Amino acid sequence: MSTVAATTAAGSAPGVGSGGADGPPPPEHTAETSLARTLQRIARSDLLVVVMSFVFAFLIGSVLIVIANEQVRQSLTYFFARPGDTLTAIWEAVTGAYGALLRGALFDNRAFTRTAESVREAGGSGMYVLLPALGAGLRPLTETLTVATPLIIAAAGMAVSFRAGLFNIGGTGQLIAGTMAAAFVGFALPLPTGVHLLAALIAGVVAGGVWGGIAGFLKARFGANEVISTIMLNWIATYLLFFSLKTELFTGASSGQPTSFAVRETALLPKLLGDGFRLHAGLLVVAIAVALLWWLMSRSTLGFHFRAVGSNPRAAQVAGISPTRTAFLVLAVAGALVGLAGAVHVLGTERRLTEGIAGNIGFDAITVALLGRSGPIGIVLAGLLFAGLSTGGRLMETSQGVPLDLVQVIQVLVVLFIAAPPLVRTLIGLRRVDNPQAGGRGRRRRGDEPAAATNAAGGSVAITSDETDDTTADDDTAREHGPSHRADPPGDPDPADPCSPSDPVDPQQEEGR
Numbered sequence: 036m037s038t039v040a041a042t043t044a045a046g047s048a049p050g051v052g053s054g055g056a057d058g059p060p061p062p063e064h065t066a067e068t069s070l071a072r073t074l075q076r077i078a079r080s081d082l083l084v085v086v087m088s089f090v091f092a093f094l095i096g097s098v099l100i101v102i103a104n105e106q107v108r109q110s111l112t113y114f115f116a117r118p119g120d121t122l123t124a125i126w127e128a129v130t131g132a133y134g135a136l137l138r139g140a141l142f143d144n145r146a147f148t149r150t151a152e153s154v155r156e157a158g159g160s161g162m163y164v165l166l167p168a169l170g171a172g173l174r175p176l177t178e179t180l181t182v183a184t185p186l187i188i189a190a191a192g193m194a195v196s197f198r199a200g201l202f203n204i205g206g207t208g209q210l211i212a213g214t215m216a217a218a219f220v221g222f223a224l225p226l227p228t229g230v231h232l233l234a235a236l237i238a239g240v241v242a243g244g245v246w247g248g249i250a251g252f253l254k255a256r257f258g259a260n261e262v263i264s265t266i267m268l269n270w271i272a273t274y275l276l277f278f279s280l281k282t283e284l285f286t287g288a289s290s291g292q293p294t295s296f297a298v299r300e301t302a303l304l305p306k307l308l309g310d311g312f313r314l315h316a317g318l319l320v321v322a323i324a325v326a327l328l329w330w331l332m333s334r335s336t337l338g339f340h341f342r343a344v345g346s347n348p349r350a351a352q353v354a355g356i357s358p359t360r361t362a363f364l365v366l367a368v369a370g371a372l373v374g375l376a377g378a379v380h381v382l383g384t385e386r387r388l389t390e391g392i393a394g395n396i397g398f399d400a401i402t403v404a405l406l407g408r409s410g411p412i413g414i415v416l417a418g419l420l421f422a423g424l425s426t427g428g429r430l431m432e433t434s435q436g437v438p439l440d441l442v443q444v445i446q447v448l449v450v451l452f453i454a455a456p457p458l459v460r461t462l463i464g465l466r467r468v469d470n471p472q473a474g475g476r477g478r479r480r481r482g483d484e485p486a487a488a489t490n491a492a493g494g495s496v497a498i499t500s501d502e503t504d505d506t507t508a509d510d511d512t513a514r515e516h517g518p519s520h521r522a523d524p525p526g527d528p529d530p531a532d533p534c535s536p537s538d539p540v541d542p543q544q545e546e547g548r
Contacts, residue, residue, distance in 0.1 A: 183418045186396055196365050201365055206397030216238040331368070
């Protein structure tokens with residue numbers, strides 16, 4: 036039986052009657068410091084999840100590198116005799132592989148040194164040494180930018196559909212449609228230099244928009260699932276490309292060779308660093324596409340309709356926005372941007388059609404858009420990262436013998452971790468960010484200090500731990516089973532209440548029930 040001790044001043048309650056002293060002041064609540072709030076924001080932010088996803092992905096990649104390394108496996112045979120050799124082999128395998136990855140993606144210091152030494156031996160000095168050495172060292176960065184150019188533009192198109200609540204899987208088909216249209220205009224129409232390039236780019240945009248609009252029309256008119264329709268359109272575009280490269284319209288007399296005519300010089304994107312590098316003016320198109328994505332989704336009425344339908348189609352329809360019309364426009368705009376990526380790819384890098392011209396750009400764009408949270412800055416950073424992994428992986432394979440497939444494994448692991456933020460926060464010890472009630476049970480146990488409650492008269496009532504446990508148990512039971520399981524005080528039966536017992540209940544009969 037719990038005991039309640041009422042503590043009052045002699046004669047009258049504190050603060051009531053003749054000048055009694057006020058009770059003790061309430062405990063002061065310490066304000067949350069700015070540092071704590073900053074740490075909470077960091078713990079809940081997407082940036083922490085992205086960074087730690089890469090850390091975990093590269094850690095798992097390190098394990099795979101160690102397993103695939105021949106020297107590490109040999110040193111494990113005599114590990115207990117000389118454990119230092121195994122640790123050294125592991126360190127050299129991991130650092131060598133990731134060092135080659137960085138050199139192949141950003142700056143090749145070894146190529147810089149070799150070029151500088153060779154120019155000095157030939158009698159060069161000053162800027163005649165520095166410029167060629169910088170060109171050799173920065174060549175990996177230019178390759179990364181070249182690979183990232185169509186990837187970022189295509190990811191911008193994917194971001195439009197994702198933010199509108201549509202999962203567009205048709206990047207490959209829309210990219211192929213854009214490349215075919217742009218290449219055909221590029222090699223078939225004799226136009227002036229500036230006009231020819233602009234016409235080829237517009238042709239790619241229109242073809243990609245039409246190809247995406249087909250899926251949008253099927254969804255708006257017949258309710259077809261956009262995932263299935265876009266996947267099927269990918270295969271249609273792929274086999275249409277194969278068929279086109281076997282016709283005289285695209286290949287001329289050599290129809291047996293699966294390549295098209297070369298794009299005319301008047302329709303090519305100019306190179307930014309000369310003929311020694313592949314970097315072209317498509318990099319400027321990237322800036323335009325990213326700015327267009329920001330303006331469309333953040334400042335335009337059409338983008339507001341896209342986001343409204345993506346957030347709540349029912350509410351958008353009530354507000355006068357047609358979800359079916361919006362679905363068609365979303366996929367058409369997304370396809371237009373992806374078609375622009377295909378046009379930039381064929382007019383700037385490939386310069387002719389081949390059967391494998393699309394590569395993995397269409398599917399990688401989906402990953403880049405998801406990784407970048409469908410935002411302009413995030414897409415740019417994610418696109419540069421994926422392009423760096425692709426270009427750096429080649430040097431890692433040739434110089435260190437690490438399979439290029441490891442890069443694909445790292446990319447998949449990054450996406451896997453980013454798709455599960457609670458998993459990442461759990462691994463770094465921030466589980467309570469996603470589950471604030473974790474560890475909250477049992478915060479009141481026997482032996483805790485009695486909680487003080489204030490009575491109606493202003494006095495304090497000390498509640499012992501037994502009563503605290505009973506009250507807490509009653510509250511937990513009420514929350515679990517509903518208010519009907521809370522014990523009610525005894526009283527007279529209510530004749531107006533049909534559920535009120537009219538006769539007293541025998542305890543033995545009740546127990547028998």
